[in-house]
Amino acid sequence: MxxxxxxxxxxxxxxxxxxxxxxxxxxxxxxxTTEETSGSASSGSASASASQAAVPEADIQSTPExxxxxxxxRAYVVGETDQLVEETALFTGAVLAGNVxxxxxxxxxxxxxxxxxxxxxxxxxxxxxxxxxREGDVPDDExxxxxxxxxxxxxxxxxxxxxxxxxxxQADIEQLQAEAxxxxxxxxxxxxxxxELLNEVSAGKITGEEERxxxxxxxxxxxxxxxxEAAFEALRPSLEQxxxxxVAEIEERFGAVYETLEPYREGDGWxxxxxVTEEQRRQxxxxxxxxxxxxxxxxxxxxx
Amino acid sequence: MSKKKAGYFExxxxxxxxxxxxxxxxxxxxxxIGGGGVGAAVAARDILGAGTGGIVGAIPFFGRNQAGITTPxxxxxxxxxxxxxxxxxxxxxxxxxxxxxAAALMSxxxxxxxxxxxxxxxxDDTGEALDLSPARLTLTFGFGPTLFEQDGSDRFGLAVQRxxxxxxxxxxxxxxxxxxxxxxxxxVQACADDxxxxxxxxRNLTRIARGTATMRWSQIGFGRTSSTSRAxxxxxxxxxxxxxxxxxxxxxxxxxxxHVWVQTGDEPAWMRDGTYVAARRIRMLxxxxxxxxxNDQEQTIGRHRTSGAPIGGEDEFxxxxxxxxxxDGKPLVPTDSHVRLSRxxxxxQILRRGYSFTDGMDPKRGQLDAGLFFxxxxxxxxxxFVPLQRRLAENDALNEYILHTGSALFAIPPGAREDxxxxxxxxxxx
Numbered sequence: 001m002x003x004x005x006x007x008x009x010x011x012x013x014x015x016x017x018x019x020x021x022x023x024x025x026x027x028x029x030x031x032x033t034t035e036e037t038s039g040s041a042s043s044g045s046a047s048a049s050a051s052q053a054a055v056p057e058a059d060i061q062s063t064p065e066x067x068x069x070x071x072x073x074r075a076y077v078v079g080e081t082d083q084l085v086e087e088t089a090l091f092t093g094a095v096l097a098g099n100v101x102x103x104x105x106x107x108x109x110x111x112x113x114x115x116x117x118x119x120x121x122x123x124x125x126x127x128x129x130x131x132x133x134r135e136g137d138v139p140d141d142e143x144x145x146x147x148x149x150x151x152x153x154x155x156x157x158x159x160x161x162x163x164x165x166x167x168x169x170q171a172d173i174e175q176l177q178a179e180a181x182x183x184x185x186x187x188x189x190x191x192x193x194x195x196e197l198l199n200e201v202s203a204g205k206i207t208g209e210e211e212r213x214x215x216x217x218x219x220x221x222x223x224x225x226x227x228x229e230a231a232f233e234a235l236r237p238s239l240e241q242x243x244x245x246x247v248a249e250i251e252e253r254f255g256a257v258y259e260t261l262e263p264y265r266e267g268d269g270w271x272x273x274x275x276v277t278e279e280q281r282r283q284x285x286x287x288x289x290x291x292x293x294x295x296x297x298x299x300x301x302x303x304x
Numbered sequence: 305m306s307k308k309k310a311g312y313f314e315x316x317x318x319x320x321x322x323x324x325x326x327x328x329x330x331x332x333x334x335x336x337i338g339g340g341g342v343g344a345a346v347a348a349r350d351i352l353g354a355g356t357g358g359i360v361g362a363i364p365f366f367g368r369n370q371a372g373i374t375t376p377x378x379x380x381x382x383x384x385x386x387x388x389x390x391x392x393x394x395x396x397x398x399x400x401x402x403x404x405x406a407a408a409l410m411s412x413x414x415x416x417x418x419x420x421x422x423x424x425x426x427x428d429d430t431g432e433a434l435d436l437s438p439a440r441l442t443l444t445f446g447f448g449p450t451l452f453e454q455d456g457s458d459r460f461g462l463a464v465q466r467x468x469x470x471x472x473x474x475x476x477x478x479x480x481x482x483x484x485x486x487x488x489x490x491x492v493q494a495c496a497d498d499x500x501x502x503x504x505x506x507r508n509l510t511r512i513a514r515g516t517a518t519m520r521w522s523q524i525g526f527g528r529t530s531s532t533s534r535a536x537x538x539x540x541x542x543x544x545x546x547x548x549x550x551x552x553x554x555x556x557x558x559x560x561x562x563h564v565w566v567q568t569g570d571e572p573a574w575m576r577d578g579t580y581v582a583a584r585r586i587r588m589l590x591x592x593x594x595x596x597x598x599n600d601q602e603q604t605i606g607r608h609r610t611s612g613a614p615i616g617g618e619d620e621f622x623x624x625x626x627x628x629x630x631x632d633g634k635p636l637v638p639t640d641s642h643v644r645l646s647r648x649x650x651x652x653q654i655l656r657r658g659y660s661f662t663d664g665m666d667p668k669r670g671q672l673d674a675g676l677f678f679x680x681x682x683x684x685x686x687x688x689f690v691p692l693q694r695r696l697a698e699n700d701a702l703n704e705y706i707l708h709t710g711s712a713l714f715a716i717p718p719g720a721r722e723d724x725x726x727x728x729x730x731x732x733x734x
Contacts, residue, residue, distance in 0.1 A: 191424055253515060290389070290515040299424025 065238040066187045066301070073190050073234040074183060077117045080227075081173075081180040084113035088173045095149060095159045095166040104153055108216035108269060111146060115220045116227035119196040120189070124179040130172045134210070144168055147213075154213035187235075191299045194231035197224045198292050206285045208273045218270035221284070222261055228295070229254050238301040246297055253291040260287040361497075362438040365404075365411040367719040368577050369565065370726070372442030373655065373681050374554035376533040378495040381525030381659040382502040383583065383677065384510065385448070385488025385712060386517040393460040396451075397731050399516045403445065403492075403509055404725040410505050413438035416512070430511065432504050439498035443505055445726045446491040446581055446714030454489075465730055467572055469686045470715050473582060476697035478708070485585050485710030488520040493581070493679070499526070521710070523585060525659020525677045532657055538612060538620060541676055542588055542660050543705075545605050546612035549620055550647070552655045563653045563688065564681050574729035577718035579681045582654075582689045585661070585710030588675040593705045604701040606641030614643060640701040652692040654680040675706065685713055 087110035094102035114121060114132065122128040129138050131145045144165050152162050159166075201224050204210055211217045232250060239247050260283055264271045276284075363371050388396060406416040413436070417428020452466035453459070475481070492509055496502040503524075510519050529541040530548030534555050541547040552559045561567060566575040593601070602608055602615060612620035616628055616636040626644055628636040637644045662674035682688040697703065720726040 188424060249515075286389075286518040290518075293511065293514045296426045299422060299426075302424045303422050 062187075063238065065241075066235075069190060069234040069238060069301075070185050070187055073193075073231055074185050076230050076234070077120050077183060077185075078180050080113045080117045081121070081177040084110065085173055085177050087113060088170060092166040092170040095162050098159050100153060100157060100159055103149070103159060104214070107146070107150060107153065107214060108211075108219040111216070112219055112223040114146075115200075115223035116197075116230070118200060118224065118227065119193050120183070120185075121176060121180075124176055124183065127172050127176050127179070131169065131176070134212070145172070150211070150213045154215075187302055188299075190231045190235055191302060194228045194235075194298065195292065195296055197228035197231070198288050198295065200224045201288050202285060202292070206281055206288070208281075211273065215272035215274050216270070217273035218261065218264055218276070222270070225254070225257055225261075225288075232295065232298060235298055235301050239298060242303075243297075243300055246294055246300070249294045250291070250298070253287075253294060257284075257287045257291050260284055359412050359438060361440055362412050363440050363442050365408040365443065365720070366722045370442075370444045370578075370716055370719045371411070372444035372493055372495050373564070373579060373657070373716070374532060374560065375440070375442050375495070376536055376554070377528045377530055377657055378440050378442070378502075379497050379528055380495065380499040380502050381528075381677065381679075382494045382499075382506045382522065383525070383679070384492050384494075384506050384522040385520045386490040386492070386510075386513060387520045388451070388489045388517045390516050391459055393462070393731075395516050396460060397725075397727075399513055400445070400727045400731070401725040402512050403443075404720050406508060406512055407443040407445075407505070407726070410508070411438060411441050411443065413441075416508050430504065430508055432507075433501050436498055436501050436504075439496040439501040441494065441496040441501050441505055443509070444493040444495075444581075444716060446493075446716045447727065447730070448488045448490065448712065448714050450487065451489045462730065465572055465574060465733065467575055467580075467715055469580065469684045470713065471686060473685070473690060473693070473711050473713050476694055476708070478697055478703055479711070480707045480709055481711050482709050485521050485523075487712050488714075490517060491581070491583075491712065491714045499524070523583075523661055523677050523710070525661045527660045529658045529660055529676055530656040532655065541658075542590065542674055543593055543601070543605070545601075545607060545609055546620060547658070547676075548656050549607075549612055550624075552653055559653070560655070562683075564655050564683055566683055570683070574733045575715060575717065576729075579683060579716045580685045580689075581714050581716050582678075582680050582682070582685055582693075583710070583712045583714075584678040584693075584708055586676045586678050587673065587707045587709050589705050589707065590672045590674055596705075603638050604641060604705070606637045606643030615641075638701065640699050642696070642700055642702045645696050645700050646692065648695065649691070652688045654682045654688050654692070656680050681716070 087106065091103060091106040091110045094106055118132075122132070129142075129145075132147065133143060133145055134147045135143060135151065137143075146169065148165050149159075149162050149169070152158055152160070201221050205217055205221050205224065208215070208217050210220055232254075236247060264276060264280075363375055365371060390396065409416050410433070413433075415429030415431070415434060420427065447470075449466070449470050449472050451460065451462060452470070453463045458464075472487075492506060494502040494505040496505070506522065513519075528539050530551050531538050532551060532554050534553045538546045538549050552563060554560065564579050566578045568576055570576065596604075598609060606624075607614055608617075611618065613622050614624040614637060616625060616630075617623075624637060624643060624647060626635070626637060626647070630636050635644075656678070657680065658676050658678045660674070661677045662672065664673060665671065666673040680689055697708075717727050717730055720728065
């Protein structure tokens with residue numbers, strides 16, 4: 001939910017600046033239209049202005065490496081939406097079948113594919129609030145999607161009255177998959193996307209607010225980091241020529257983040273986030289920050 | 305003044321419109337100078353920063369001692385402690401080199417790093433100080449006991465270099481120390497006359513450290529509670545009393561050598577011209593203090609509130625007569641008063657450089673979370689600060705009104721050479 005807004009802002013800023021050399025004043029005006037609140041009213045306008053602002057051709061010298069990077073990452077996004085459809089079907093199927101335990105088991109693994117591509121997925125159509133809104137993000141009578149069902153499963157321990165939400169969610173996810181077929185990406189999207197995924201962790205996930213009922217936050221955190229790494233991997237060939245040291249540093253710090261998360265693995269998944277102490281959460285947060293500094297320099301790859 | 309400004313402007317190429325703001329800031333600093341005499345002249349030069357290539361409001365970063373100790377105390381503080389996340393000593397050395405470069409630039413009011421035209425990169429400098437004067441920024445770096453040894457492990461091969469006096473501050477009666485507000489491998493004290501300049505410095509140093517060190521705790525101080533120069537008025541702390549009247553003043557160089565600077569012959573040699581800083585976050589129980597009678601308050605401190613004079617005296621700087629007794633035969637300055645206990649042993653003199661702080665409201669008590677962030681510099685903390693603080697912790701009437709919630713001790717190495725880095729004497733002798 002919040003991702004849509006902040007990513008939209010970044011799109012406006014980067015593409016605005018690159019596209020037609022607008023001064024700071026113009027940029028300020030653009031962001032002014034995307035209200036930085038998390039209500040539903042603003043999310044619609046934010047997405048709209050993002051797509052409008054994305055129209056100007058980005059003024060980046062294209063290279064074969066960058067084109068390959070865009071193709072590779074686009075394929076990754078499409079692949080993740082395909083898996084998202086499959087895994088969500090298991091989840092919504094369990095809800096429709098009234099199987100609470102199976103629904104709980106399939107919830108987090110389905111969301112992994114959403115979280116890996118969240119900043120991009122959140123800009124496809126206007127589906128983000130329908131799929132990923134948390135309680136309070138939208139008016140109560142419009143609240144649906146993953147977290148609506150999450151609340152019923154973990155708080156009420158039931159699938160009762162969730163059938164309609166399950167059908168809607170499956171339809172929304174399938175529409176997302178269809179939208180992804182027409183996805184057009186710029187190299188700058190990979191740069192902002194890789195950072196935006198880390199910001200997802202730093203700004204929200206780390207506090208445990210995302211999965212407040214299921215406590216499956218570590219699935220999301222790992223998925224955000226993996227998605228960030230996928231964008232970085234796509235850009236790597238462009239970067240390796242210009243700054244191999246930076247590539248090595250980023251690799252090392254991705255490794256450090258995974259190492260920090262490793263102790264919390266349990267079976268195929270992760271321990272409940274409530275088992276992670278405040279101090280341990282701080283360690284995760286700081287390892288993400290340590291990665292974010294060098295990762296924020298991959299924009300070098302876009303320098304002509 | 306304005307002509308001078310214009311000339312100065314033209315003299316320095318490549319520095320932007322920010323100069324204008326610097327000069328404006330310096331005018332304010334000039335007005336703030338009080339007092340008179342030789343000390344004031346020395347301090348005025350320091351305040352106006354005539355030492356650093358003429359950049360007004362800049363305090364030289366390089367020198368024999370680190371800045372921010374005898375520098376006439378600035379109005380604002382951001383203090384931060386860091387923990388190292390690396391086990392590679394050369395990474396620690398690299399960090400100190402990078403910190404030195406950045407600190408020297410920021411002390412002159414310049415941004416860190418380089419400006420880039422690439423809009424897809426975050427700027428090197430975070431930018432919030434671009435239009436501000438150097439504001440007499442000083443950055444003072446220190447090494448905690450855990451840099452030398454942690455849980456019995458000689459993590460960086462530095463254990464043999466550890467000063468014996470850097471043994472940590474033993475626990476004291478009445479301590480309510482919180483680990484998340486205490487200790488640390490490294491510290492940085494940022495002082496400036498502009499809080500944003502001080503914050504900007506800590507923020508950028510923290511950013512540079514990412515991947516090598518993480519912030520462990522940080523404390524903002526909004527107003528100085530000591531004067532370190534005769535040119536400065538004695539400020540009041542949040543209890544409403546003048547604080548630091550009998551502080552060692554920078555102008556008394558023999559006292560500084562005796563009580564503050566590590567001397568030739570002191571161990572270890574790499575600390576020569578350095579010092580040690582003790583930091584204590586002392587929360588005041590503001591609500592309790594505010595409902596104590598004036599008499600109780602004055603008996604607790606041992607001074608009159610308005611004048612700052614010792615009880616029985618008239619002027620702030622009147623000598624404290626510890627022998628004098630009142631008509632009831634009891635000592636005029638009570639035996640458990642703060643000022644008496646602080647002065648009992650002249651060998652324990654310290655250079656105080658503390659700040660008032662508030663962190664807003666304590667949600668548990670619904671009370672103000674505010675007090676004194678105590679900072680003192682001394683040549684040998686185990687012989688000066690520790691016995692002094694122990695005597696206070698055991699006897700001070702003030703204890704009824706305060707809680708020590710954070711504690712840290714750091715070795716402050718000598719100042720960096722212009723082509724060297726802070727801490728070089730430690731790391732190159734290892």
